[in-house]
Amino acid sequence: MATEPVNVSEFQELARLALPKMYYDYYSGGAEDQQTLRENVEAFRRITFWPRILIDVNRVDLSTSILGYNISAPIIVAPTGSHQLAHPQGEVATAKAAATCNTIMVLSFTSSCTIEEVATSCNAVRFYQLYIYKRRDIAATLVQRAEKNGFKAIILTADTPRLGRREADKKNKMIAPQLKNLEGLFSTKATSDGGSILEAYVNETMDPSLSWKDIEWLRSVTKLPILIKGVLTRADAVKAVQVGVDGIIVSNHGARQLDYSPATISVLEEVTVVHAVEGRVPVLMDGGIRRGTDVFKALALGAQAVLVGRPVIYGLAANKGEYGVRRVLEMLKDEFELTMALSGCSSVKDITRRHVRTEHERLLSMM
Ligand SMILES: Cc1cc2nc3c(=O)[nH]c(=O)nc-3n(C[C@H](O)[C@H](O)[C@H](O)COP(=O)(O)O)c2cc1C
Numbered sequence: 001m002a003t004e005p006v007n008v009s010e011f012q013e014l015a016r017l018a019l020p021k022m023y024y025d026y027y028s029g030g031a032e033d034q035q036t037l038r039e040n041v042e043a044f045r046r047i048t049f050w051p052r053i054l055i056d057v058n059r060v061d062l063s064t065s066i067l068g069y070n071i072s073a074p075i076i077v078a079p080t081g082s083h084q085l086a087h088p089q090g091e092v093a094t095a096k097a098a099a100t101c102n103t104i105m106v107l108s109f110t111s112s113c114t115i116e117e118v119a120t121s122c123n124a125v126r127f128y129q130l131y132i133y134k135r136r137d138i139a140a141t142l143v144q145r146a147e148k149n150g151f152k153a154i155i156l157t158a159d160t161p162r163l164g165r166r167e168a169d170k171k172n173k174m175i176a177p178q179l180k181n182l183e184g185l186f187s188t189k190a191t192s193d194g195g196s197i198l199e200a201y202v203n204e205t206m207d208p209s210l211s212w213k214d215i216e217w218l219r220s221v222t223k224l225p226i227l228i229k230g231v232l233t234r235a236d237a238v239k240a241v242q243v244g245v246d247g248i249i250v251s252n253h254g255a256r257q258l259d260y261s262p263a264t265i266s267v268l269e270e271v272t273v274v275h276a277v278e279g280r281v282p283v284l285m286d287g288g289i290r291r292g293t294d295v296f297k298a299l300a301l302g303a304q305a306v307l308v309g310r311p312v313i314y315g316l317a318a319n320k321g322e323y324g325v326r327r328v329l330e331m332l333k334d335e336f337e338l339t340m341a342l343s344g345c346s347s348v349k350d351i352t353r354r355h356v357r358t359e360h361e362r363l364l365s366m367m
């Protein structure tokens, strides 16, 4: 592709050309048949708009606030691992782009750069994503380091008691992550009997006994707000609110864990996670956001913001580092702004349930 990308999806091909196959497959892949991977994107396409006309959209304000932090648009950087496999500057470049775009960066537990490197590189509002290992002291140490370095919230990822079955990674014998944050604390060496070394590493380290009671333990080691990532059902949303979390992220981990779990946009409302929560805590969502129209649809169905995973990595990898990530975030923002104008919404709070029609509603209207 000789020309500059005009949409976020075009970065994917540039990333494929720029990266070794093992890394591209790791970033782009999903679990097993990758049915959920396709569905995360396809389910957005089945939602249509009910735009309103003759509303003054001379000025369109995309800004919003999450947990009290003002951001330029409800589009946040999702936690994704190993950014240095995509670009030598890794998460530092990603965080700088998030800062320039005035949005939140969620730093992954499996980042290549350290908490301290990211914290000193820019003034982006940063949240820290946590995995809990069998060795609980590791989580406590990292949470306290994040807190000390100005991170504003802990995102506990709860959908990974073991790693999903990612077949490309098995074939490629995907390497274990280089976790600089763990240097001197914990070895990241792992061996596998011929498959994905990453999978062997994760399955050896992650604590599969993690359960709801452990939220209390997590609360005892940090004062930061705690959000749970990986909620897909109304029952778990209700439970999360009951145990006192400060926010929920509707996510199927970018379709990398349980294949045939539902597309996230389809459960955001259908399983009425949002209704279950009833505004008591913020609900964010991720999975398949590739267009500004997707952002609008997620907000219309009750999310307060979306997180973007793969497109950020593709922007980073297309040999462009910080600039590539910034372009991805700007494109999504520009498209979202246009969608708001063409739907008759001059601010984020004008976006309502009545602005979209789901597949379910379309079918009902034909009966
Ligand atoms: C390469 C890759 C690495 C990821 N690493 C993490 C991680 O370390 N922690 C986490 O909670 N989620 C991780 N995720 C899931 C993302 O946070 C997010 O849920 C998902 O990417 C959203 O879907 P999208 O890629 O379609 O935007 C990862 C996803 C990808 C693609």
Ligand SMILES: CC(C)CC(=O)C(=O)O
Pocket (backbone or CB within 6 Å): 081, 110, 160, 163, 177, 198, 202, 253, 256
């Ligand atoms: C090392 C992995 C647990 C990182 C991750 O969450 C992912 O690859 O989806």
